[in-house]
Amino acid sequence: MKPGAPLGADLAIPVLAVGFAAYFFWSITDLAWEAKANGVIVGTALVVLAAIQIVRIAVKVAKGEGSLATDALWQPGDVLGKRIGMVLVTVAFIALLQVLGLTLALFLAMAAALVIMGVRSLAMVLGISGAVAVAAYILFIAVLDSAFPHGLIEKLLA
């Protein structure tokens, strides 16, 4: 391993795992043993494994073989904006689904996502977004009659 290799990102999953195990233990405190036996066994094994990993990284950092930098999660920097943008568009899509209905919400979210990804041709943005929204409408609304929220377009086409 290169001296000073960023190892902080390697701690993310063990820390998440230990945090979740702690919450799991707390949530089963008052339950009967049958309801908590499995969680205790699996959770304890998980905490032990995560602790070994944390100690392993701590030893490397102490020896100067690594640092606690979290570069692996954010690199390469030039696509970080796109990545965060995609997550935010998805959050907005799910939030607006109830109001706009599947077809319109998907069309708008797809258009926004394509723009964030760097597509500048209006024809491409509208064409791809439209095609995806129409396909989703046909499959989920017209054919499968799923319980997706209905908005303006679904009501017009009903």
Place this chain on the structure above:
Amino acid sequence: MSWEFIANQFAAQFGLWWVIVPGILLGIVVGILPGFSPQNTLIMLLPLTLAIPVEQAFAFMVSLYCANHLAGGVPAILVKIPGSGGAAATTLDGYPMTQKGQAQQAIVLSFTASVIGGLITTLATLALLPWLSQIGLYLRSVEMVVVMLFGLTLIAVIAAKDTLKGMISGFFGLLIGVIGTDHIYNAPRATFGFLELYDGVPLVAALIGLFAVSEALVMIEEKMIVATEGRERAMRASWADTLEGLRLTVQKWWHIVWTSFVGLFIGIIPGAGASIAAFVAYQQSRMWSKHPELYGTGIPEGVIAPEAANNGVTSGTLVPMMALGVPGGTTAAVMMIVLQYHGMVMGPRLFTNNPELAYGVFVAMAVAYIFMIFTILPLARYMARIVLIETTYLAPIIILVTVVAAFAERQYLFDMALALVFGVIGYIAHKTNYHVTAMLIGIILGPLFEQYLVRALRISQGDITVLFSSTLGNVLWGFLVLSLALPILKRYFSRS
């Protein structure tokens, strides 16, 4: 059971082509799309399958089921998104083959391994049915606990470059799989206050998040899925590549045969399923290979093993259902409901009272596989073209469409948000080499693992040493320890 009887069964099933072909086509669509499981599709189609005669209903269901197992490998190879848990192991070498510009060969290999593996194991099942049905009887809750831990350990050892990271991922998944109410008191555990989690973590949302969303967030770092050096080769892909895939199939025929039998035997164990079978076959294939170091870099054997095993499972899963009345998986359970609705009683009597149906199911499966090779093989060339789409377009489509598909399983908007949460966890895991496959398999096995563990503990009145009380279980523990120790010993001896 005479040869004449079997020949008549084949003739009858070929006559049902008009039910089998639509079943195959629907199964392929359902298999390619993550979020659409065969069991959900069969449940949606229950009004149809309950209305038509039982022979036709079963031919349709079996065709859909087999085609689904076959098609799950397509997105696993092309975009590293397994269509189902059983295709998760296919990503290990299938996706690297795509990156090298060999997507078409990988898809052809996946199809041929699936069809040949499925066909051979189905014919073997037909011949060995009375004996195979006994295997499940030897596995009680203690052995099942060890089988599942063994499966998870294998995945951690095989899939992850770092075994400790693989184990952390696997156990993290196993604990996530326990979210929800327990089986005995219905007491909620770690649900974060969400009623939607009382039934447990929805598998489709976990699958979509961990594979599709996280992979799309990673893939935007490159212009295309195919690496620069493989791009030209992928653009030049022609029918010759399909023939090359077929040539590789002929060359590796023995590999297909024995890995499909691994799938068959694991399929017979109730609950074990395609996910474990594919990984065990992949591990065995690597263990017996002359060049194990090449696994994971995109080699044909790495696609053949999981795909042949994954389809070997299809006939195996139906064995305990037909012979014992214990469904080997969820799809088998749906099929059992249809059979029971038509007044069929599962168990050994089915073979004497209704042999046309009992053996006909497996004959229908064999016929479906024969039809499949002609239906799907010509499509490989066109399917492989998807990798030439730039990630600028591909990533938004994958993220938004698969998040929409997360809704399909339970029809909760909550599941779409959950898929995004799993996507972020999967992204962190991807970037730090904590294997998402181990995590997903842990989530899949979680509820079943708890069921068997609690059953074993209740029998022993809480004594945990019950897990070491059976000979077969102890042998499996030995294999588990060996699978963890062998890589360490191998490294030690190669250094010295």
